[in-house]
Amino acid sequence: IRRNSVLVGGKEYKTDEWTNVPPAIIDLVGRNLHRQPNHPIGIIRSLIEKRLVPLGFTPYNEFSPIVSKYKNFDSLGFPEDHPGRSKSDTYYINKDTLLRTHTSAHEIECFQTTKTPGYLIAADVYRRDTIDRTHYPAFHQMEGARTWSKTEHGDKLADAIRADLEALPDSGIQVEDPNLPFHAGNPKEPAHSEEVSTLLGQHLKRTIEIVMGDMFSAAKAAAIANGSTDPDLHKPLKARWIEAYFPWTSPSWEIEIWWKGEWLEMSGMGVVRQHVYDTAGMSDCVGWAFGIGLERTAMILFGVPDIRLFWSKDPRFLDQFTAGKVTNFEPWSKYPSTSRDVAFWCPEQDVHENDVMEIVRSRGGDLVENVSLVDEFVHPKTNRKSQCYRITYQSMERSLTNDEVNAIQTSVVHDLTSQLGIEVR
C-alpha cells in the first residue's frame, strides 16, 4: 500500500513517486550516536572537537538529517547526472526532501551563521549502499571548514593565511606529498591568486595532519597498552596525500594513513569553490573544508570489526568505551554464520544492486552480515540476465537457528519477486 504521507523524526511529509525511505531507516533517525559521550562515535567526535575548538572552530551537533534536495546537492554544484542524486543511492522522503547523504549539506548555512573562523558539524548521514562489514545505511560524518574574509584582510589576505599557517603547531607525523598545489587536472579557483590557493591548501593539509597525528597517537597508545608488538607503533605516523574530486572544492585531496600494514583513506577535502561562498552571500570570502567518516575512523582506532556493532545495545559492546579514551575493542567470540544463495533472472528493466540490498535489509535487519553478487551472466539465446546473490546471516548477539534463517530467506525471495519482478531460477 502506498501511503500519501510518511512520519520522519516526528514530522509528517507528503510522499510521491520519489519516496523510497523504508520504515527500518526511519527508525534510525534520532539515535544520535554522535552525541553519546561514551559511544565510540561520540568519542571520536569529541577527540576532533578537543583539537580544533581551541583553534577557532564552533561545533554544531544538532542539525536534523531531513534536508532539501537543494541543500544536499544543488547548492553545492552537484551536476544533474551525478550518481549520488539517484533514487538508487539516496533515501528520498519526496522529490524535494531527503535524508542528507553528507554533512556538507549544511556548509552554506554554517558559513553564514558562524562567528568564529571555522566550524565543525557532526551528524548522522544516510546512503543506500551494499551490505558488508564496513557499510551501514546510516552512519556519521564530521565536517570542518575554515574561512578568511577579503573585506577583513584587504590586500593582506595571503599574509593573513600565512600567519595562521605559521601559528599552527607541528603535527609530529611523517608526510609524503608528491602533489602540485594545483594544476589543470585539479585546478585552483579562477577567483583565487596562485598564492592564496597554495596557502589555503597548505593550511588545510597541516590542520588535518594535526588531527590525524592526535587521533592516531591515542590509538597507538591503546595498541601498545594492549600488548601489540607492531614496530610501526614506535615510529612517527606516516601519511600521504592523494588527489581527489568533489563538486564544491578545488583543488581537492584525500589523506591516507599507514596503519597495521596498509594505507587507509581517512578524509576527503579541498579548497572551497567560489560559487559556494557566492551562494552564501559571502563573495568576499575564501576557505577550505574537509569531511571524515566517524564509523570508519572508529573501526580503525578502536579495532571494531563490524559496523553493525555501533548500533548494538549489547552491554558487552557499550560497556567497553569511556568518554575521552581510545581503547582496544575486545571482541567476544563470534557466533556462527550461515549463507543462503538466491539465483534469479532479472526483469527486462534490470535490477539495481542497492534495491536487492534494501529488501534484504528490511527483512533481515542486523542479522545480515554480508550480501554479495557471486555470479552474473547473460543467457546467449534469450539474452536474459541472471544474477546470484549470497546472503550471509550472522547475529552479533546470539546463535541463529536454521528455521529462522530459512524464514527470513523465504520472505526475501518473496519480496524480490513481488517488488523487483525477478524470476527465481
Ligand code: PHE
Ligand atoms: N562530503 C564529502 C563526502 O561525503 C567529504 C567532503 C567534505 C569533501 C568537505 C570536501 C569538503 O565524501
